[in-house]
Amino acid sequence: MPAQGQGVLPGGPAVPSGQVTFVFTDIEGSTRLAHLLGNRYQALLVAHRRLLRAHLTRHGVELFTEGDSLFLAFTDARAAVAGCLAAQRALAAAAWPPGARPRVRMGLHTGYAEPTAGEYASPEVHRAARVASAAHGGQILCSAATVREAGGLPPTVDVRDLGLHRLRGFDGRTRLLQLSGDGVAHEFPRPRTSGVVRHNLPAAVTPFVGRERDRVELRDLLGAHRLVTVVGAPGVGKTRLAVRVAQAQTERFADGVWYVDLAALGPARVADAVAAGLGVRWDADMGPPAAAVELAGAHDVLLVLDNSEVAPTETAQVAQRILAGCGGVRLLVVGRRPLGVPGECVWRAAPLKCDPGPGGEVSEAAALLLRRAEAARGGQPVAPADLPVLQEVAARLEGLPLALELAAARLRCVPVPDLPAELPTLLAAAPGEAGARSAAADRAASLAASVEWSYQLLAPRAARLLRTLSVFAGPVTAAAIRWVVQDDPSADLAALVDASLVETLPDAGGVRYRLLGPVRAYAGRRLAALGEVALARGRHARWVARELARLHVAADGRPATWALSEIDPLRAEVEDALAWTVTAGDPWQGLHLVRALGSWWIERGATAAARAWLGRLYGRLGGPDRLTGAVPASRAPLVTELFLLHSRFAAASADLPVQAVFAARARRVAAVVDDPALSLRVDARAPLDGSEEGLRALLARAAALRLSGHVLAAVSALARLLWRRGAWGELTALLHEARPVEASRPACRGRRSVDAWLGFVALARDEPAVAHRHLTAALRGQVAFGYDLAACDTVAGLAACRAAAGDVLTAARLFGAADANRTARHARADELALFFAQREEGVRAGGDAAFDAAYAHGATWSLGEAADVALALPRPEVPDTPRYRPSPDPAMLPHR
Structure with missing residues (x-):
């Protein structure tokens, strides 16, 4: 406002001219105070003026007073600053009526002004008035011009940069600073400037969901690093996350948060867009990066650069110049690859x-x-x-x-x-x-277009590697990739990771790599379009077979216990390899893969899928009848094993006619092979004489040939016959004879069938303590090596042990878990299932409602959860008699 009214006080000092520092003050909420105090307001107003004049007119000239406002001019900017600070301290220390402390806001600005007749007609006066109106009660605001004019202020004066603000009636933006010190408040809301735009971030169309931890991590990284680059796969939500984090930073950065979408610009316009985001101008002969450094060095800005992959080189150059010359600017860059500049912190956005x-x-x-x-x-x-x-x-x-x-x-x-x-x-x-x-x-x-955009930016070798990686179904090691591509993929793999087309996952042995679904789908289409499928898929199928074969060998080269749990991570790879062999690949390779999984199909309840794969593979080779009658001699052992396996799959599904057909086919093919061990395996799995006498004769023949390890299936069949007639003594003797044989067979010992059967026999003989010892030993092995279906029976056996000890509710839970997991694995009913059903009925007699609730609870457990509970149970407390006294623990069986 122009000076008017009283003008220069008579006899006062001369009105300053030239570089003048103007000070405006007024009381925030003066109308409220007037209503609150009534007639006493005038006394408060006089006291407030007296305090202000005592500190401000010592070096300044009072030009105007109206109501609660004062307007002063100073020749010395430092004196003006000191006077305002002293006045605020005095106001804070004075005694005022309760609830009626006058909160005075003060504004200072320095500019050139010449008085005429003791008055000023200069826009600098109006600017000073606007600075004061932006302040809050108790706050001192000043322009950057005042701080420059004051020179080096004492260390007791705290100068806080509040950023650039638009003052009403003035073009451009004015930098406002807050002055405070001891005895002067320093925490206030943002200045009351009209039309302030603190960001230009795109508004969200839909609510933001999740990612709380990611937002905290990014916020903390922005506090610790001046350049944070968010990279991630196409469609992972990088931009949405970065904008959300930036929106939460608008109060933290005094000069605002500014968003630049580089996708809408050409490479030559990156620097222009960045400079505009910083709110700077430059002369025509200055390049934009230089202008940004020269004119924005003191800015407190967060600059969000989106889609940096559009112009990675230009974006990196501009970022380096800003980091070097703009100490107050922080960069949040969003793209599909890092910029690769010093000081960059790379944060990878995950799905x-x-x-x-x-x-x-x-x-x-x-x-x-x-x-x-x-x-x-x-x-x-x-x-x-x-x-x-x-x-x-x-x-x-x-x-x-x-x-x-x-x-x-x-x-x-x-x-x-x-x-x-x-x-x-x-x-x-x-x-x-x-x-x-x-x-x-x-x-x-x-999704396809988003991935294609990244693919087009790849070098030819990296693009070829991406296409080949599409044959892998899940995370794989660099060694696996090297085996399939038959080359060192390190450099190209690193390029794909940088481009966010390949994800890295931490692994106990290092790092695994994978493609997200949309990336894999696109890369697979490119693989087919370029005629590279046959080579890549063939190598992948051979790699899968190699990995399965490696599971049979321990680190020291000796045969390893066959661990079905180690097949589980390869399941998707096996299925993809089989899908290739049943359509265009080598069907014999597919048959080898089905055979390699062996009992895994049964233990995982996947026999229906296995039979479907076999049916399609047989079809590509002329059908099972042709294989039976015209199989090459070199293929006969494999076909025999497959027919035996197919017979077992049918038995697991209670498909007895198909079981018999494939058992007969196995015997027919094995007859043309001079291999006693194979002949014994066929007779054990598909005996012509399945009676007790026939099975005992088979076991004796195998023992005479020193091939007992090949007829463990006959031991199991004989055990079931002895179980049915309750021949516990004979069955126990049979199992003890079979124990060392099972322990010598790496492909069988992980199942711990002998221990499990000994436990079941002990239960049948009402020896729960002995049963508990055998069953816990069996369950540990079955869980460790992944024999799920066998573990279901063992959990049911331990449930029966708890029932014998009187722990009815735990028994009910374990019975529920065993039944639910058997059902999930499509297990058929057998002698053991009937035995456990009878034990369940005995427990249920203790109370249907309680049993049903506990049983239902257990039915929600996974097999792993049920095994954890069962293995943690104490041995049943039973009478201390010779009958219940435990025998020594069986020797630990060797395993991988």
Whole structure:
């Protein structure tokens, strides 16, 4: 406001001219104070003026007083600053009526001004007034010009840069600073400037879901590093996460948070966009990076650079110049690869978590899909019965936010139960029609287009490696990749990781690599389009066979205990290799793979799948009848083993006619092979005489040939016959004879069948303490080596031990767990199942309601959870008699 009214006080000092520091003061909330105090307000006003004048007119000239406002001019900017600080201290220390302390705001600005007749007609006066109006009560604000004019202020004066602000009536932005010190408040809300824009971040169209830990990590990294680059796979949600984090930083950065989307710019315009984001100007002869450094060095800014992969070189150059010359600027860069400049902190964005919470809450990925699904259905809630379907979809899409968004969009036209069937086409979704949208919009609209954009930026060798990696179904080691590509992939693999097309996963042995679903789908299509499938798939199938063979050999070269649990991580790789061999690959290679898994198919309840694979492979070789009658001699042992295995698969499914057919085929093919061990294995698995006498004769023949290890199946068959007639003594003797034979067979000893049978016999003889000892030994081995179906029977046996000890509820839980896990693995009923059913009925007699509740609880346990409970149980307390006294523990069996 222009000086007017009283003008220069008579007899006062001369009005300053030239570089003048103007000070405006007024009371915040003066109207409230006037209403509160009534007639006493005038006394407060006079006292407040007296305190201000005592400190401000010592070196300044009072030009104007009106109500609660004062306007002064100073020749010395340092004196003006000191006077304002002293005045604020005096106001804070003075005694005022309760609830009526005057909170005075002060504004200072320095500029050139010449008085006319004791008054100023200069825009600098108006600027000073606007600075004061931006302050809060108790706060001192000044322009950067005042701080410069004051020179080096004493260390007791705290100067805080509040950033650039638009002052009403003035073009451009003015830097405001806060002055404080001992006895002067320093914490205030942001200045009251009109039209302040502290960021230009894009507004979110949909609610943000999850990633709490990621947001905290990124926030902390921004506090510790000046350049943080968020990289990640296409569709992983990098931009959305970075913008969300940046939105939470607007109060932290005095000059704001500014977003630049480099995808809409050419490489030559990167520097222009960055300088504009910093709010700087430059002369025509200055390059934008130089201008940013020269003019924005003191800025307190967070600059978000999105889609840096559009112009990686130019973005890296600009980032380096900013880091070197703009100490107050921090960079949050979003792209698919790091910039590779000194000082860069690279943070890799992972997909949303697909695992449910500890309390059973839906996963982050499922929560996002749920929220978007409700929006796509017009706000209609998702039925509880549909939640498992959404969880399945979220897991199959691997938590990729873009994929989840696209899946939710499908729910506008398909019901939730049908959504899983839509996923194959979703992963291959193509961009919009040519010309219908911009390239940047296409990249965000389709997973295929988003991946293609990254693929086009790859060097030829890296692109070829990406295509080859599509044959792997899951995470694999660098050694596996090297074996399949038959070359050193290190440099190209690093390039793919940097481009966020390959994910790295920590592993006990180092690092594993994998492709996310959309990337793998795209790379697989490129592999087919370029005619590289046969070579890559053939090598992959041979690698799978090699990995399965390696499981039979220990580190020292000796045969290793066959651990089915070590096959589980290879399951997806095996299935992909089989899918190749039943269509275009080598069917004999596929048969080798089915045979290599052996008992794994049965223990995992996957015999139906195994029979389907075998049927398709037989078909490619002319069918099982042709294989039976015209198999090459070199292939006869393999075909014999496969027919035996097929017979076992049929038996596991209670398909007795098919079991008999393939047993006969196995005998016919084995007859043309001069291999006594193979002949014994066939007779043990498919005996022509399955009576006790016939089986004993077979065992004797094998012993005479020193080939007893090949007829353990006959031991099991004879054990079942002896069990049925209750010949406990004979059965125990048979098992003790078989113990060393089983221990000598790496392919059998992990199942611990002898220990399990000894435990079952002890239960049948009412010897729970002995049973507990044998069964816990068996269960430890079965769990360690992955014999799931056998472990189900053993858990049921330990449940019977608890029932004998009177622990009815634990017994019921373990029975429930054993039955549920047997059912999940499609186990057929046998002698043991009937035995355990009878024991369950004995426990149920103690009370149906209690048993049912405990049984239902146990039925929710995984096999691992049930085994943990069973192995932690104490040995049953039984009478101390010779009958119940335990015998020595069996020797530990060797294992891998």
